[in-house]
Amino acid sequence: MIEIEKVYKSFGKLEVLKGVDLTVARGEVVSIIGGSGSGKSTLLTCINGLEPIQSGHIRIDGTDVHARSTDLNKLRRKVGIVFQQFNAFPHLSVLDNVTLAPRKVLGMSRAEAEEIAVRQLSHVGLADKLKVYPSRLSGGQQQRMAIARALAMSPQYMLFDEVTSALDPLLVGEVLDTLKMLAEEGMTMICVTHEMTFARDVSQRVAFFHQGILAEIGPPEQIFGAPQHLETQKFLSNVR
Ligand SMILES: Nc1ncnc2c1ncn2[C@@H]1O[C@H](COP(=O)(O)OP(=O)(O)O)[C@@H](O)[C@H]1O
Numbered sequence: 001m002i003e004i005e006k007v008y009k010s011f012g013k014l015e016v017l018k019g020v021d022l023t024v025a026r027g028e029v030v031s032i033i034g035g036s037g038s039g040k041s042t043l044l045t046c047i048n049g050l051e052p053i054q055s056g057h058i059r060i061d062g063t064d065v066h067a068r069s070t071d072l073n074k075l076r077r078k079v080g081i082v083f084q085q086f087n088a089f090p091h092l093s094v095l096d097n098v099t100l101a102p103r104k105v106l107g108m109s110r111a112e113a114e115e116i117a118v119r120q121l122s123h124v125g126l127a128d129k130l131k132v133y134p135s136r137l138s139g140g141q142q143q144r145m146a147i148a149r150a151l152a153m154s155p156q157y158m159l160f161d162e163v164t165s166a167l168d169p170l171l172v173g174e175v176l177d178t179l180k181m182l183a184e185e186g187m188t189m190i191c192v193t194h195e196m197t198f199a200r201d202v203s204q205r206v207a208f209f210h211q212g213i214l215a216e217i218g219p220p221e222q223i224f225g226a227p228q229h230l231e232t233q234k235f236l237s238n239v240r
């Protein structure tokens, strides 16, 4: 499980996370919603050790992400992350984009890595795009390739940071369907999202962030149906 305990994070003088507590159980899907600049992306980058924190603890299956003794490379294999903006290697085929990390980081043979890549690309509906270059993919296909690339490392946790925000509205559905499929398969996921229907239908709990604080968390029925916090109410009345 992912345990986030009293996490404070600053960039210089700017306090971005002000004592965040959150525990995500195995198999759980938690959506994080909230205004721009509230610290949602920062939390995800702290969870997978891309950013240091000032105080508090983040533990993944008991391993403290920010302890000096922690092997971050090992930890990041366990925790996949997919961002809003997908950075594909333009000179590599879709297949090679997905086999790269398993070969370079996990030391797999090409054949082994290709077997996994083909499986994951098929899983996200890109079996017919193996030899294509990323520039020939639609935005939705590129994001599904990014998801396949993360899955090729066999992560136990997945973090998604507004993976549909840069997409043409017509392409949002196919990416959300992919996330939904992963959720149904039991993947443990934290999804920062502006897609309220997705948050409501797919997550077990929804967390509302406001100015670096996890202001409110609960099952979707509670957060969307009867939000307690004034800021949650304001936020939701603006997005709906
Ligand atoms: N690398 C960084 N350096 C300095 N400030 C940052 C950095 N990343 C984020 N911030 C600031 O931290 C705050 C929270 O950002 P972010 O976590 O991206 O919010 P959100 O994802 O909720 O929109 C913002 O004020 C942002 O400008």
Ligand SMILES: [Mg+2]
Binding pocket: 040, 041, 042, 161, 162
């Ligand atoms: Mg963000």
